Amino acid sequence: MTDFPVVESVPALRARLKDFRNKGEKIALVPTMGALHDGHLSLVQEARRHAERVVVTIFVNPAQFGPSEDFAKYPRTLPSDLEKLASVQADLCFAPTMEAVYPPGFSTRVEVDGPARADLEDRFRPTHFCGVATVVAKLLNQAQADVAVFGEKDYQQLLVIQRLARDLDIATEILGAPTLREADGLAMSSRNVYLSKAERAAAPALYAALNEAARLIGAGEAIEATLARASAALGEAGFLPDYIEARHAKTLARIAGRRDGPIRLLAAARLGATRLIDNLAVTHEA
């Protein structure tokens, strides 16, 4: 058992943060839902580059799960999460109770338009970004950190949170950090533990399809035909694709050709009962 410091209430969090601030230390926040893996730990390391103190939040937020999604079975592994946070010298874990986030009578929702209505994740998870925006607005207000770091793995989410912070004048700077991958290319994700052995063997096909499509589009191949082939390749690997699309990297607007870029490819696909997402930048060949 580690004795890594954890606080569960907003007053306890603020008391710790006040100590840091009184010493003139900058604070970085890394919001997560726990079941920590090396991708999360890379966010802690990125956060450390911007602040003396790194606070990791762990809260499985019911409001961002749809009624038929995996809230109940989402992995909850707090003791091993704390060991991992100790191993990367994070400073504090904020693991709020349900009441600390959603007190009785809670009546407020944060709705984001723009990148949250891009017809990507929102098409398949229509209440998801309202739940994310509401909890992230709360976490940002609770901590009032100097910076907060989010993964590019959840690319649409990152743009939604940047828009939320800009629109609501939240002073915390929102930073993105690159996706950490397994050696075979699969993006690390807490949901990878759901994959059977055979599904885990097939799973790198998602990154492979994105990678190949990004290479071809970067080399000037037609976008729509390339994405149709990528989708077919995913099907052959055993995935049921929800979408694989090329969008403007900053706005998620649809694009007609590669000169409308910068382009980001975004995909979501189901492998058995598990839904995986991934995305990749298109870099143009000289």
Ligand SMILES: Nc1ncnc2c1ncn2[C@@H]1O[C@H](COP(=O)(O)OP(=O)(O)OP(=O)(O)O)[C@@H](O)[C@H]1O
């Ligand atoms: N492979 C990764 N590399 C970098 N950041 C990541 C990676 N996976 C997740 N993150 C980031 O970690 C933060 C917390 O994400 P979360 O706890 O939902 O983890 P997750 O692995 O994405 O889980 P899920 O399987 O639920 O999507 C988010 O900002 C997310 O983008």
Ligand SMILES: CC(C)(CO)[C@@H](O)C(=O)[O-]
């Ligand atoms: C940002 C977040 C912690 C909000 O619950 C979650 O959506 C996640 O883990 O990406």
Ligand code: BAL
């Ligand atoms: N990683 C984003 C959180 C979610 O899928 O609910």
